[in-house]
Amino acid sequence: MRTLIFLGPPGSGKGTQAKILAEKLSIPHISLGDMLREEVRAGSGTGKRAKEAMDAGRLVPDELTIDLARKRINREDCRSGYIFDGFPRSMIQAAALEKTPIDRVVYFRIAEEEAVKRLLRRAELEGRADDSEEAIRTRFEVYEKETRPLIDYYARMGKLLEIDAARPIEQVSLQLWETLK
């Protein structure tokens, strides 16, 4: 059983790295952002409740993400582990995982200016609704206020692995593989 949490600001590359490592370890990559975008696309009740907050760059309600995350990790394919990408993002979400065994929490450290540069580049390539400059600013504010406290929380639990996420994709993925394989 290998359970990992990838934590970091928007644009830190945690999604890209979660995808690469999950494939190498043959465990699911669980991106709450992807799951929520899928709900929006499908026009479900959850998607309808989440859309406005997502487009603005705010967090969707905790009970909604906690419910989605719980159901996902109870599925058969998560038996030998999984990587959470973008969950938990608030102390309430972290508390919901208190009884779930977690091996390591990888913190993707990157300066805000560098992360914003990456996000603006992605906006040109992918055209995500929440990659507008306004929504990007909100996502950073939300990260500072709601998500940053989790770094200390997991450090105190002795679970934090901090990595320099400003380096090229290949260097970061090599370090993750060497440390976590």
Ligand code: AMP
């Ligand atoms: P991401 O793809 O991880 O950048 O997530 C995109 C958006 O989905 C975020 O800006 C939030 O609106 C929403 N979201 C993703 N994960 C969470 C979460 N754990 N808690 C609340 N909202 C989330």
